[in-house]
Amino acid sequence: MGTGCNRRQFLRGAAAGWAALAAGGAGAAEEPLPKLRVGFVGVGNRGRSDLRELLLTGGVEVRAICDIVEAKVVQAQKMVTDAGLPKPAEYSRGPEDYKRLCERDDLDLVCTATPWELHTPVCVAAMKAGKHAATEVPAAITLEECWELVETSEKTGRHCIMMENCNYDRVELMVLNMVRQGLLGDLVHARCGYLHDLRAGKFNPRRDVLWRLQHSIRRNADLYPTHGLGPVAQCLNINRGNQFDHLVSMSSKSQSLHDYAVETFGPDSWEAKLDIALGDVVTTLIRTRAGQTIVVTHDTNTPRPYSRDFLIQGTKGIVRKYPAAKIYIDKRSPRHRWEDLLENYADEYEHPLWRALRERAKGSGHGGMDFIQAYRLVYCLRRGLPPDSDVYDAAALSAVTELSERSIGNRSRTVDFPDFTRGGWMRREPLGIVEA
């Protein structure tokens, strides 16, 4: 493993942590740890993938694993022993057994990749028991949960990290690097979203994964805002000199998931008789304190190719990732024409993390970004550095679900974002460009 960040970045990071501590805030710097001792809650598809990436970093000891399905615990235990580490303890005595895991006295971090409704309860139990918490996305599904995370993290001084892996994808990090170097000028606008045909997944016949469908039945909202918004928030310095201020949200009618159910399972099936609340396309428009607008799309019920619609626009240029990575820079690109981003700009603007970790990340989840995320999580916690994203980021990004739901439910009326930092965003430094 390399040296992580350079000295200036270390000092800046540490200073930010100490300042947060002095202000009674969450996200403080910590004592370095020889190995990160981890407990895992929820080892389904994603949990096992997170576990694999953490093991690949070589910086963790996995002490305990919890899942309501014992066979999944056994599978995950084997992954750990196959990696040459001691067998972790098993926790599978029911839906609240994660609390027993959190009470262990030999853990630094509890990770959770359970269904959404358990993310906040697991993180809160972990922090109250003195552990850092890392959760899959979203960190919370209501505003009340967002506040609970913030208050618990502040009170306990433990980190609560939302594992937004898309923040670490190659193009997104390259664009962050460009933004920091001023290539795009002053940022004015962004687009992003989660546009992923999940129809088959929502009706997955394995009963334990139907939890995703339940949210589509109950809620008309942007149910999954963080994959799109995470990288945009990094570029716009959200919670670090800037904030989401207010939003309006509008939803199309709900049709495609029903049509899919009729075609796939027949008109008399229980699937076809479901009343789906979630509109096919939910569009949210956010305005930031610094004057930028962001269009966020949630589209998981229609037939379509995958996209996170990532686009950043400034006074000097514009860059987008989907359907192909393109860029236009004023006075540099041929007038009115997109250029190929990777071909023409990667040499100059590749993010240092990607330059350093590309080989190690090869073959890892989602094109390598999952490894880079795991690397940074372990790296920061082991060295006592503030993580790249903290509880305020987790809350601000997750809050979009309930805020969009309120706006949609109220003829797209404007809804204000809560200030989870209670004014702290004005004093917090933007994220640095970290190295590996």
Ligand SMILES: NC(=O)c1ccc[n+]([C@@H]2O[C@H](COP(=O)([O-])OP(=O)(O)OC[C@H]3O[C@@H](n4cnc5c(N)ncnc54)[C@H](O)[C@@H]3O)[C@@H](O)[C@H]2O)c1
């Ligand atoms: N970041 C990403 O790229 C990404 C990708 C996929 C999923 N996810 C997120 O990961 C999470 C899990 O998704 P998944 O696809 O792995 O779902 P899954 O259903 O495969 O896994 C969830 C696991 O949680 C377990 N579980 C349920 N209740 C529990 C409880 N009370 N205590 C302990 N374990 C419990 C289930 O048995 C299952 O093994 C979701 O939040 C999802 O949004 C993120």
